[in-house]
Amino acid sequence: MHNAHDIALLLARFQFAFTVGVHIVFPAFSIGLAAYLAVLEGLWLTTGRQVFLDLYRYWIKAFSIVFGMGVVSGLVMAYEFGTNWSIFSKKAGPITGVLLSYEVMTAFFLEAGFLGVMLFGMNKVGRGLHFAATCCVSIGTLISTTWILASNSWMQTPRGYRIDPTSGQFLPDDWLAIIFNPSFPYRLVHMTLAAFLSVAFAVGATGAWHMLKSRREGKISSEPVRVMFSMAMWMATIVAPVQILVGDAHGLNTLKYQPAKLAAMEGDWTSEGHAPELLFGIPNMKTEHTDYAVGIPLVGSLILTHSLDGKVPGMKDFPRDQRPPSQIIFFSFRIMVALGMLMLLVGLWSLWHRRNNTLFTSPLFHRVALAMAPAGFLALLCGWVTTEVGRQPWTVYGLLRTADSVSPVVLSSMAVSMTIFVIVYIFVFGSGLGILVRMLGHEPKEGESNPDPAQAPEILAIRTHPAVVNASTGKGA
Amino acid sequence: MMDFAHWLPIIWGVILIAAISIYVVLDGFDLGIGMLFALERDRTRRDVMVSTIAPVWDGNETWMVLGGAVLYGVFPGAYATLLPAFYLPIIVMLASLIFRGVAFEFRVMTRGTVRERHWDFGFMAGSTLAAFCQGTILGGVIQGVSVTDGTFSGSAFDWLTPFGVLCGFSVMCGYALLGATWLVWRTTGQLEAACRHWAARLAVGLFAGIVAVSLWTPFLHEPYLHRWTDWPDILLVAPVPLLLVALGALMASALRKGHSRVPFLCALGWFFLCLTGLGITIWPYAVPPSLTLWDVSSPPSSQFFQLVGTAIMLPIILTYTIYSYRVFRGKVSETDGYH
Ligand code: HDD
Ligand code: HEM
Ligand code: HEM
Numbered sequence: 001m002h003n004a005h006d007i008a009l010l011l012a013r014f015q016f017a018f019t020v021g022v023h024i025v026f027p028a029f030s031i032g033l034a035a036y037l038a039v040l041e042g043l044w045l046t047t048g049r050q051v052f053l054d055l056y057r058y059w060i061k062a063f064s065i066v067f068g069m070g071v072v073s074g075l076v077m078a079y080e081f082g083t084n085w086s087i088f089s090k091k092a093g094p095i096t097g098v099l100l101s102y103e104v105m106t107a108f109f110l111e112a113g114f115l116g117v118m119l120f121g122m123n124k125v126g127r128g129l130h131f132a133a134t135c136c137v138s139i140g141t142l143i144s145t146t147w148i149l150a151s152n153s154w155m156q157t158p159r160g161y162r163i164d165p166t167s168g169q170f171l172p173d174d175w176l177a178i179i180f181n182p183s184f185p186y187r188l189v190h191m192t193l194a195a196f197l198s199v200a201f202a203v204g205a206t207g208a209w210h211m212l213k214s215r216r217e218g219k220i221s222s223e224p225v226r227v228m229f230s231m232a233m234w235m236a237t238i239v240a241p242v243q244i245l246v247g248d249a250h251g252l253n254t255l256k257y258q259p260a261k262l263a264a265m266e267g268d269w270t271s272e273g274h275a276p277e278l279l280f281g282i283p284n285m286k287t288e289h290t291d292y293a294v295g296i297p298l299v300g301s302l303i304l305t306h307s308l309d310g311k312v313p314g315m316k317d318f319p320r321d322q323r324p325p326s327q328i329i330f331f332s333f334r335i336m337v338a339l340g341m342l343m344l345l346v347g348l349w350s351l352w353h354r355r356n357n358t359l360f361t362s363p364l365f366h367r368v369a370l371a372m373a374p375a376g377f378l379a380l381l382c383g384w385v386t387t388e389v390g391r392q393p394w395t396v397y398g399l400l401r402t403a404d405s406v407s408p409v410v411l412s413s414m415a416v417s418m419t420i421f422v423i424v425y426i427f428v429f430g431s432g433l434g435i436l437v438r439m440l441g442h443e444p445k446e447g448e449s450n451p452d453p454a455q456a457p458e459i460l461a462i463r464t465h466p467a468v469v470n471a472s473t474g475k476g477a
Numbered sequence: 478m479m480d481f482a483h484w485l486p487i488i489w490g491v492i493l494i495a496a497i498s499i500y501v502v503l504d505g506f507d508l509g510i511g512m513l514f515a516l517e518r519d520r521t522r523r524d525v526m527v528s529t530i531a532p533v534w535d536g537n538e539t540w541m542v543l544g545g546a547v548l549y550g551v552f553p554g555a556y557a558t559l560l561p562a563f564y565l566p567i568i569v570m571l572a573s574l575i576f577r578g579v580a581f582e583f584r585v586m587t588r589g590t591v592r593e594r595h596w597d598f599g600f601m602a603g604s605t606l607a608a609f610c611q612g613t614i615l616g617g618v619i620q621g622v623s624v625t626d627g628t629f630s631g632s633a634f635d636w637l638t639p640f641g642v643l644c645g646f647s648v649m650c651g652y653a654l655l656g657a658t659w660l661v662w663r664t665t666g667q668l669e670a671a672c673r674h675w676a677a678r679l680a681v682g683l684f685a686g687i688v689a690v691s692l693w694t695p696f697l698h699e700p701y702l703h704r705w706t707d708w709p710d711i712l713l714v715a716p717v718p719l720l721l722v723a724l725g726a727l728m729a730s731a732l733r734k735g736h737s738r739v740p741f742l743c744a745l746g747w748f749f750l751c752l753t754g755l756g757i758t759i760w761p762y763a764v765p766p767s768l769t770l771w772d773v774s775s776p777p778s779s780q781f782f783q784l785v786g787t788a789i790m791l792p793i794i795l796t797y798t799i800y801s802y803r804v805f806r807g808k809v810s811e812t813d814g815y816h
Contacts, residue, residue, distance in 0.1 A: 105787065
């Protein structure tokens, strides 16, 4: 039987997962794209090649849309802790709230302050300063990642705190221990690489689309298209294997600090040495068994302990009320890993095409690259679902239960807010995605002349954004 | 140490009021410009209006994120009672701000299609609704929130009172006035003339709102009344209404005489006085009428750590914010718009 409180809790959880799941896609896009734009502008300033400027102009439009959506969906997050998780905020605020404040002061203001200059200011500040603004925005996104992941990782592997016996509040004892908690370095590296990979595959798919289109029209593809495709494939080739190694290290870290989560990810019920690695199965929380299991003998132990007889935890080691729901994370984890492997294969395949000089001419490869467009974002979302659902039934691991974190808000209010968010998000972010896709459907424009970088400010300003208005000289779009 | 622990929440209270004031003023004129879309139908002039804020709106909204984060980290007790208490207006405000925020890009990207009109409408409606919600939330805080054992114990619609609605409309008027006077400063020609005209009317509306709210507030709670009538407190507060009238007179004459910057500065002055008056009224409560700043604050170790970061970062933030405003200074005229 469910009472109103249980349903309100369920709605609060679903709402948080929905809003943060939408949010995270945009920052991940911004993190990767800002870095890409900084690289493009840097390359253009040093080599003076027109193609980098063309690509910069092309991608900065996408950036302005994605960033705007990241900001408005993030604003919701900053208040949702209080509206939906007030007990959690009151107890953990002295730690997580402070980390969020640091994020605002060191990252959000930096991004926001220089975003205007980046988007609109090229004809006002000159190239050096404009490049600096692009770099500031990119660094801002990375600092932002650092703080929010410190906060999230602290919730996963809390350290450096004391619990106030009367109020139940977490009191900070050692800020370095709080920030550099055991899972933080792994999560930070893994997430940042995930953002880079996501953008690499999005950029690669855009390039592939335009090459396929040119081919259909019997033209040869333009230089910017080829350059963006090649850059994206280099990224995939280099970053995908690193990401897999980092993911493996992350898993070992989880084994050490959150064994129940790991057992649920693996679908293992009894703790054993010589454990198999399950490729498929349906974990059943009631019968405490993974049905239809298909596994490779010994590999589970090998991956998780790097030895054949290493002992791997099972869910029966933990009381029933401390087990995360295995069905969800068993699959989300496998989808992420499968996508990671696929990315690796695409990267290797691109090397083979490069050697044969067919990188820009193989329609099959281009079709595959196009299909991989959402792969990074999907893997990233699956990773987060694994992380967060695997933390259940806790918000602060082992210390504060999710059920004890929720606000005293009545069910009807929760239902109203959920409805508002679903409708508004689908409408607004759906439209945004549509606008983005349509925009990327246009081929990047090639610069008419081969201008020398000294005239750059004017060109950039006029092309980067239609809303440029030059107040002092009246020049502009 | 005891003393320091006593002072920390006071320092933070001042910082929070300052952050809220900066937010109200900066995002106030952004939202005001959104509302003025209802009065200005011409696309070229709308583009000029948007151009004056497009490079800075994100930074302006970040002050709101800072306000939320400071409440969460330094006054978690207030964050955890106020947000559930104003659950519905906050959700509606956040949803409205989504429309406002994406409209900057979307209306340009959908140029020439019917959807451009939709995003223009979203920009206008989102700004208006967000302003109204912020006003009712402000009114709700002044009215007070029912709290038992440090948690919110009222019902979902406690905030919806005549006083709250009055505050909502006053804030709408105020933001529209900020927007109009900002445009008087930053634009020329027909748009500037229209804004002068609107500003005069909005100023009258806002003044009426301020008077009504000020007369009503002291009767909401006993301590409020004493704050404004007891000797010697009255010495402290008496200049507030006088300055209010003086600034109003100055604004009226500046609007008539064609000054470009003075009306905006006068509107800022009004906001500053109102927020100061508000601070004086509810002091030392964070959640009137029961929780003081000390009841809701986090442990000194949290407050101190955050203060160190703030002391270092805030001057830097202000420096580059001013820098980015300076990059985009000067009048934006209609011929500068997109063609
Ligand atoms: C492009 C995205 C992407 C790709 C290809 C991978 N991951 Fe991942 N993974 C993420 C994106 C991600 C993520 C979204 O970024 C997560 C969620 C939280 C985090 O820090 O990273 C994550 C979490 C995450 C966790 C959960 C840790 C925890 O919370 O306890 C593990 C064990 C792995 N990953 C392991 C892997 C392995 C072994 C991969 C190799 C094939 C892999 N990931 C590919
Ligand atoms: C780093 C920032 C994040 C923080 C601080 C955070 C914190 C939280 C909190 C407080 C909850 C609610 C309590 C709970 O149910 O455990 C939650 C749940 C959840 N979050 Fe996160 N989260 C973060 C990022 C993400 C991201 C990016 C995703 C992407 C999909 C995500 C997915 C989820 C899911 C699926 C749940 C629901 C889990 C469940 O209730 O079963 N989280 N998280
Ligand atoms: C649940 C927790 C989260 C909260 C409360 C939150 C809050 C916010 C807010 C308020 C903004 C807008 C900032 C601005 O005004 O410029 C934002 C943007 C951003 N967030 Fe989140 N966020 C959360 C989860 C995450 C996660 C998990 C990541 C990445 C790992 C992340 C990375 C970013 C980045 C890089 C930006 C700036 C780029 C952009 O706006 O697109 N956030 N977030």
